[in-house]
Amino acid sequence: xxxxxxxxxxxxxxxxxxxxxxxxxxxxxxxxxxxxxxxxxxxxxxxxxxxxxxxxxxxxxxxxxxxxxxxxxxxxxxxxxxxxxxxxxxxxxxxxxxxxxxxxxxxxxxxxxxxxxxx
Amino acid sequence: xxxxxxxxxxxxxxxxxxxxxxxxxxxxxxxxxxxxxxxxxxxxxxxxxxxxxxxxxxxxxxxxxxxxxxxxxxxxxxxxxxxxxxxxxxxxxxxxxxxxxxxxxxxxxxxxxxxxxxx
DNA sequence: TGAACATATGAATAGATATTCATATGTATG
DNA sequence: CATACATATGAATATCTATTCATATGTTCA
Numbered sequence: 001x002x003x004x005x006x007x008x009x010x011x012x013x014x015x016x017x018x019x020x021x022x023x024x025x026x027x028x029x030x031x032x033x034x035x036x037x038x039x040x041x042x043x044x045x046x047x048x049x050x051x052x053x054x055x056x057x058x059x060x061x062x063x064x065x066x067x068x069x070x071x072x073x074x075x076x077x078x079x080x081x082x083x084x085x086x087x088x089x090x091x092x093x094x095x096x097x098x099x100x101x102x103x104x105x106x107x108x109x110x111x112x113x114x115x116x117x118x119x
Numbered sequence: 120x121x122x123x124x125x126x127x128x129x130x131x132x133x134x135x136x137x138x139x140x141x142x143x144x145x146x147x148x149x150x151x152x153x154x155x156x157x158x159x160x161x162x163x164x165x166x167x168x169x170x171x172x173x174x175x176x177x178x179x180x181x182x183x184x185x186x187x188x189x190x191x192x193x194x195x196x197x198x199x200x201x202x203x204x205x206x207x208x209x210x211x212x213x214x215x216x217x218x219x220x221x222x223x224x225x226x227x228x229x230x231x232x233x234x235x236x237x238x
Numbered sequence: 239t240g241a242a243c244a245t246a247t248g249a250a251t252a253g254a255t256a257t258t259c260a261t262a263t264g265t266a267t268g
Numbered sequence: 269c270a271t272a273c274a275t276a277t278g279a280a281t282a283t284c285t286a287t288t289c290a291t292a293t294g295t296t297c298a
Binding site for chain 1: 138162
Binding site: 061062072073077080095096 | 273
């Protein structure tokens with residue numbers, strides 16, 4: 001242990017205070033898991049592209065597939081994931097189903113992400 | 120085609136205007152990819168937990184391992200990923216290496232994520 | 239310099255995931 | 269009601285990824 005007391009890492013001198021502070025502020029297991037699951041949804045360029053389309057307008061599945069040059073099935077699978085994460089919502093109009101952004105968190109999160117990578 | 124012109128989805132009547140608008144605003148392939156890569160880094164509960172520890176203080180690897188009850192190796196591998204994404208930085212102090220948050224985007228992004236899941 | 243310690247890293251493995259293909263569900267229309 | 273169309277979904281596969289294990293790198297100190 002040195003004068004300032006911040007020396008590391010003998011098992012004897014693990015920083016107990018720090019560990020207690022960390023444990024006090026660490027979210028619960030479930031919240032951490034949900035948070036990771038949410039970001040996982042943003043962590044795929046196909047889904048990111050879908051979200052960028054929805055930034056422009058409410059769109060039906062077949063237009064999404066056309067816009068992104070993807071299979072209807074692939075788009076549909078990803079839309080399901082986006083919907084489960086409550087990032088998009090949909091409504092039926094005849095045979096078609098139109099998707100749109102669920103709320104403004106999507107823009108906010110992607111906006112922050114863009115800021116970070118554009119440094 | 121119906122009166123209002125927003126009927127979908129015969130190949131004949133894909134919404135050309137929409138597609139053009141989408142293409143005009145869609146980021147480049149590389150930017151989309153980088154964005155997805157960034158969120159992928161947030162999309163793992165181990166890395167989220169590491170970031171929450173770093174919210175409290177600058178910490179060495181062995182304390183991180185202790186705090187999270189993980190192998191030094193596992194922590195080190197994840198720290199590498201966080202560093203590549205420029206979410207954390209490090210400095211050497213003797214034998215130890217201390218990690219800390221690279222900038223405030225990390226807090227902002229996680230904050231937005233927390234807001235979303237807490238609805 | 240050599241021993242002990244803190245961290246990094248490569249290879250291997252087990253588990254997760256995006257797309258494809260085939261098909262089911264649900265809706266409008268003749 | 270039967271057909272065509274738009275979307276959803278289950279299974280299979282190929283790819284990716286987090287952890288583990290063994291070991292390498294880099295630092296301190298005697």
